Amino acid sequence: MSLGLFSSLGSLSPGKLADFLIYPPGIDLTGPELPSKEIQYVVLSGRVYDAATLEEVWPVKGRKLDPLPLSAD
Numbered sequence: 001m002s003l004g005l006f007s008s009l010g011s012l013s014p015g016k017l018a019d020f021l022i023y024p025p026g027i028d029l030t031g032p033e034l035p036s037k038e039i040q041y042v043v044l045s046g047r048v049y050d051a052a053t054l055e056e057v058w059p060v061k062g063r064k065l066d067p068l069p070l071s072a073d
Contacts, residue, residue: 018042018043018044019043019044019045019046020043021034021039021041021042021043021051022039022040022041022042022043022048023035023038023039023040024038024040039051041057042054044065047059047060049065
């Protein structure tokens with residue numbers, strides 16, 4: 001990946017940037033690629049963020065997620 005984040009993205013496993021993702025009901029997650037445009041929430045370090053705006057919705061509503069680093073190294 002051109003931003004140096006390839007090893008930190010792309011799957012759910014230790015060392016990745018998100019803890020887990022939340023999709024709205026009815027989204028087909030059985031295909032070969034996950035529908036990334038349909039992600040509703042991202043959980044990072046135990047905090048829940050709106051995927052479209054990156055605003056925290058829990059535990060502190062309205063706080064913006066800091067920009068990601070250009071290199072995870």
